[in-house]
Amino acid sequence: MNFKMSVVVRTVADIMIIPIIVFGIYLILHGHLTPGGGFQGGAVIASATALLIVAWGTLKDNKDDFSTMESTGLTMFFLLALLGIIMGFSLFYNSLAGTGGIFGGTVSGINPGYINTGGTVPLMNIVVGLEVVAALSLILYMMAKRSDALEVEE
Amino acid sequence: MNVDLLTQSPVFVLAIPLLFAFLTPLANKVSKELRNAVFLIGLLLTTLFVSLMAYEVYTMGSWIYVFGAEQPTTGLTTQSFFRITFLADGFSVLAALTIIITALGAGIYSFGHMKESNGLGKFYTLFLLTLAGVNGMVLTSDLFNLFVWFEVTSIASCGLIAYHNDRGESVEAALKYMIISVIAGLLLLFSIGFFYGEYGVLNYFLIRDSMTGSLIDILAIGMVMVILAMKASSVPMHMWAPDAYSEAPEPITPFIAITSLGSLFVLFRLLFFVFRGAVETSAIGSILIILGVLSMFIGVSMALKQSDLKRLIAYLSVSQIGYMMMAVGVGLATLGTGDYGIFGARAMEGGLFHMINDGVYKALLFLSAGGIVYVADTRDLNKLGGLAHHMPYTTFFFIIGGLSIAGIPPLSGFSSKLLIYKSVYLYNPVLAIIALVVSIVTLALIGKIFFNAFLGPDQGVGKKIPRSMILAMSILTIVVVLFSLFPNYVVAEIVVPAIEGLGVGA
Numbered sequence: 036m037n038f039k040m041s042v043v044v045r046t047v048a049d050i051m052i053i054p055i056i057v058f059g060i061y062l063i064l065h066g067h068l069t070p071g072g073g074f075q076g077g078a079v080i081a082s083a084t085a086l087l088i089v090a091w092g093t094l095k096d097n098k099d100d101f102s103t104m105e106s107t108g109l110t111m112f113f114l115l116a117l118l119g120i121i122m123g124f125s126l127f128y129n130s131l132a133g134t135g136g137i138f139g140g141t142v143s144g145i146n147p148g149y150i151n152t153g154g155t156v157p158l159m160n161i162v163v164g165l166e167v168v169a170a171l172s173l174i175l176y177m178m179a180k181r182s183d184a185l186e187v188e189e
Numbered sequence: 190m191n192v193d194l195l196t197q198s199p200v201f202v203l204a205i206p207l208l209f210a211f212l213t214p215l216a217n218k219v220s221k222e223l224r225n226a227v228f229l230i231g232l233l234l235t236t237l238f239v240s241l242m243a244y245e246v247y248t249m250g251s252w253i254y255v256f257g258a259e260q261p262t263t264g265l266t267t268q269s270f271f272r273i274t275f276l277a278d279g280f281s282v283l284a285a286l287t288i289i290i291t292a293l294g295a296g297i298y299s300f301g302h303m304k305e306s307n308g309l310g311k312f313y314t315l316f317l318l319t320l321a322g323v324n325g326m327v328l329t330s331d332l333f334n335l336f337v338w339f340e341v342t343s344i345a346s347c348g349l350i351a352y353h354n355d356r357g358e359s360v361e362a363a364l365k366y367m368i369i370s371v372i373a374g375l376l377l378l379f380s381i382g383f384f385y386g387e388y389g390v391l392n393y394f395l396i397r398d399s400m401t402g403s404l405i406d407i408l409a410i411g412m413v414m415v416i417l418a419m420k421a422s423s424v425p426m427h428m429w430a431p432d433a434y435s436e437a438p439e440p441i442t443p444f445i446a447i448t449s450l451g452s453l454f455v456l457f458r459l460l461f462f463v464f465r466g467a468v469e470t471s472a473i474g475s476i477l478i479i480l481g482v483l484s485m486f487i488g489v490s491m492a493l494k495q496s497d498l499k500r501l502i503a504y505l506s507v508s509q510i511g512y513m514m515m516a517v518g519v520g521l522a523t524l525g526t527g528d529y530g531i532f533g534a535r536a537m538e539g540g541l542f543h544m545i546n547d548g549v550y551k552a553l554l555f556l557s558a559g560g561i562v563y564v565a566d567t568r569d570l571n572k573l574g575g576l577a578h579h580m581p582y583t584t585f586f587f588i589i590g591g592l593s594i595a596g597i598p599p600l601s602g603f604s605s606k607l608l609i610y611k612s613v614y615l616y617n618p619v620l621a622i623i624a625l626v627v628s629i630v631t632l633a634l635i636g637k638i639f640f641n642a643f644l645g646p647d648q649g650v651g652k653k654i655p656r657s658m659i660l661a662m663s664i665l666t667i668v669v670v671l672f673s674l675f676p677n678y679v680v681a682e683i684v685v686p687a688i689e690g691l692g693v694g695a
Contacts, residue, residue, distance in 0.1 A: 039479060109211040117204065120192060124201045125254070125261035 037149040048090035051091030059164070060081075067153035068146065073160035077167025084172040088179045099175045109167030115155050115162065131153040133176035196262055198242040199254045199277040202285055203325050206233045217310030225300060229311045232296045235320065239289045243282045244521040247682065249253075251690060253330065270395060276330035279686025280462075284327035284454040286683070287548035291447045292320050294552050295666040299440035299654025301465075302563060306438075314354060318345035319444060323451040323627030330393040332381045334456065339377060339420075342448050343370035350437045350445065362432035369429045373416040378573075380416075383409035393463050394588070410464050414476070417459075420452035423514060424484040427474065427507045431491075432488060434503035434540035435568070439559025443552035445505055450548050453510065457517055461691040465524070474522025480485035481515030482620065485506060485627045492634055497640065498558050498568045501634060505594060508627055509547045515624070516540030516609045519616045524693060532612040537693065539608030541573045546593070546601045546672060552589035559581050559640050560658055565651045570638065574645040580654055586644050586662040591639060593669055595632035600668050604676035 039045065060079035066072030102148030132154030134142045140151040150157075194201075217224040235492060254261045254275040260440065275281075278281055296316065305542055322342030329335050334590045347370060351363030385391060387406070388399045400406060414589070415426070422430035434442050460473060474560025488508030495501040517540040523533030559582040561576060562568055593602035606628060614621035 040216070041517045060245050070498055099218070106214045110208065110215065113204065113211060120200070123192060125197070125256060125258050126204065127257040128259065129257070134194070153322060 040090050040092075046092045050085045052086060055083040057078050059168075063160050063164040064150060064157065067156045068150065074167050075165025076160075076163040078171060080164070080168045081171035084168075085175050088175055093179055098173065098176060101176070103168045104169035105166055105173065108162045108164075108169060111162040112159055112166065115159050118155065119138070129156065130157050131158070146184055148167065194246040194250075195240075196252070196268055196649055198238045198245060198256075199275045199281070199328055200256070200261070202235060202236040202553055203275075203321055203328060205238060205338030206317040206321035206324065206400060210314045210321060213313045214310045215318065221309075224313065228296065228317070231280070231317055231612070232293055232320075235324075235466070236289050236293055236586075239282075239285045241502075243286065243661050246279060247284050251276070253277075265392065265394065270390060273334050274330045274392060274394075275328045277328070278690035279683075279688070280454070280458060281328050281692075282341060283683055284451065285324060285369075287450060287545045288327070288447055289321070289408055290665070290668055291443050291526070291548050291552040292416055294556060294661045295440045296661075297356060297664070298556050298661035299438075299657050301657035301661075302440050302559060303438065304655065306352075308352075308374075312349070312438075315345045315348045316441070316444070318409035319349065319448065322346075323448055324688055325695045326451050327454045330389045332384060332393070332396065332658065334391075335678050336374065336377050336381055340370075340374050342451070343367075343374060345446055346441075346445055348665030349441045350433050352438045352441070353436070355627040356436070359436040362429075362436035365505035366433045369426075371681075376412050376417050380409040380412040382447060392404050397463045397466065400464070402466040404690040406467055410468060410473075412455065413459060414473075416515075417452045417456035418480055420695060421449045421510055421514075422507050423480045423510055424487040424507065424653075427484065427488070430507055431459070431500045434498035434506065434555075435497060439556070441554040441564055442503075442559065446551055446555065447548060449506075449510065450544060453544065458693065460521060460692055462522065464610075465692070470537065471522045474518045474520070474524070477514050477521060478620065481511040481513070481518055481625055484514060486511070486600075486623060488628045489634070493630070497563045498570055498573070498638065500563060500568075501570070501638065502558055505554075505631060505634060506547075506551055507553065508631065509543075509594065511542050511611060512606065512609055512624065512628075513540045513547070515620060516543065516613060516656045518677035519613050519620075520693070521615065528616070529693075532615040534601065534688065534693075535608055535617075536612035536616070538680055538684050539612055540606050541687050542604035542608060542680055543602075545679075545683065546605045548671075549575040549668050549672065550590045550593040550600075550602060551588060553662060554594060556658070556662050556665065557587040557590060558638075560586075560654055560662070562659070564652050564654060573592050575647040576650070577643040578647040579650050582659050583654060583662065586666050587639065587643070589666050593673070595635050596628045597632065599673055600682040601676065604673070604680075608680075625688055 061075045062071035062076030062079055063073055091170045116127045119126055119130050122130040124130055131139050133139060138151060138153050139151055142149055142152055146152060199377060209227060212227050213224055216227040251260050253264055255263060256273040258269060258272060303312060319342055322338045322345055325338030326335060326342060329338060347363050347367045351360055353359040383405050384396055388396055390396055417468060419426035433445050437445055485508045488504050488511060492501050492504035494505060516536045517571055520533045520537035523529045564580060565576060593600040596602045596606040610621045610624060662693055
């Protein structure tokens with residue numbers, strides 16, 4: 036069965052996923068500065084998957100990649116939380132804030148928008164983004180597949 | 190860089206199952222053996238950290254673990270009152286021990302029992318998530334955090350109940366469980382909103398200190414009680430339990446029972462630790478007693494007419510929940526009066542001792558029933574028979590579990606039930622008589638299962654019980670026997686610190 040939409044829709048969808056993914060990455064990376072964050076950005080990126088599924092009818096079977104990505108994101112989130120304990124503090128303690136290096140910059144007073152701050156918070160946003168992209172895409176994929184199967188049965 | 194594992198132990202009790210739940214699907218992509226190894230390591234590490242926490246609580250006393258603080262033991266300050274906290278005290282240890290013993294049994298059991306099923310990567314993930322959820326529920330001392338773990342437990346165990354999704358009954362049971370859980374979860378959130386709106390705090394300690402006992406408080410407390418009693422499968426909110434218990438995969442059944450027990454632990458924690466100062470304890474105690482007596486009596490009467498093995502044990506489990514609610518209800522009702530020192534504290538001891546006892550012997554009973562189902566491939570008591578010829582070990586384990594649930598003297602169920610009878614008799618003799626009658630009927634029902642399933646002519650069976658199932662049941666049997674041999678020690682070393690943790694030590 037083929038649920039492909041017209042060539043116009045497919046071409047526009049192919050082009051549109053680029054700004055959608057870029058906007059999603061922007062939301063994820065600025066999670067500690069502006070409204071948004073890992074979950075919201077991840078959901079935005081997953082909407083690109085939804086667009087592709089609608090336009091192309093179905094996607095190729097990459098369920099395994101998505102579930103690996105999901106578990107990896109969750110595991111890394113937890114390892115970041117455990118970092119607080121490993122450094123000698125408590126779980127979820129922000130042990131990277133203000134220590135230099137990536138996301139370790141310091142600001143005095145109100146942060147005017149320096150992205151290189153926040154310690155573990157932006158890192159956690161990134162791994163949560165990874166997890167949400169994978170999980171929502173997996174759900175969309177399963178739903179698309181199931182409706183596909185029902186159509187065939189009729 | 191020095192990590193104090195003892196102080197950090199409560200958070201590891203939660204973190205290890207969570208971490209390994211996420212590692213299991215990754216390991217599953219490599220090989221089956223690695224996945225099983227990861228799962229087993231997760232369980233064993235959790236056990237280790239529960240023991241570390243128990244050791245620290247019993248030697249050094251209780252402490253509050255603050256998440257995200259520079260040092261976990263700094264306590265709550267005016268700047269950090271919003272932080273999530275865990276409470277490590279005798280009561281948390283009692284709950285965590287009950288949970289981990291059952292989880293260990295159920296986990297090892299599932300290696301053999303689920304060997305031929307597929308989708309096991311997700312099965313073990315959900316198993317560890319449920320474990321993390323229940324551990325979080327009993328350890329947390331923050332109302333919103335409680336809601337989060339409540340939902341984690343509900344969703345994960347719902348997936349486990351629906352595991353055999355080729356059978357309509359399993360899906361129906363899971364749907365029922367999901368509807369109940371979602372309603373309970375939303376009502377819990379609603380009542381937490383009441384507290385937050387009124388006091389602007391969520392921490393148990395801060396709510397306890399600021400609680401005034403206004404009408405809104407009473408409404409919220411009522412809702413919390415109904416929700417947790419519902420999840421604990423107390424009559425009249427027990428309708429989901431027999432379906433969920435009997436349709437879940439056999440290794441999971443004791444685990445669903447332990448989520449019920451976990452809810453009961455949370456209910457007692459909230460009533461004694463948080464709400465005690467603001468409510469009429471005698472009224473709340475009487476409500477618990479009424480719910481308890483109803484659960485005991487209706488549970489066991491419904492069990493009488495069952496011919497399905499697992500449904501019968503599920504109803505027995507509902508009736509056992511009644512004992513704990515009644516005993517702790519008597520403790521709560523006499524709180525603050527002179528009677529508490531005379532028999533109220535004994536009733537509390539009996540009730541809490543019965544909780545850890547019940548968690549273990551009920552798991553043993555469910556697992557040996559699972560062995561029967563595994564070998565004979567039917568749950569219908571009228572079709573079973575002659576299994577003692579094929580499974581001598583399981584027969585023995587079933588006798589230990591069955592006699593313990595019926596409260597027959599040398600076994601652990603007797604010790605806790607005797608404490609309950611003696612103390613409840615002084616409160617009101619009728620309660621003790623009902624409890625005794627229920628015990629006798631329970632014994633009759635255990636006899637019915639025993640005669641139907643194990644005795645009689647050999648009918649021949651196809652399968653042999655795998656060794657890991659025997660191992661799991663022997664672990665639980667050893668715990669039951671230890672509790673039976675040293676009831677005084679258990680009460681003095683585990684149950685009394687738990688009562689002190691609730692702040693009502695005699």
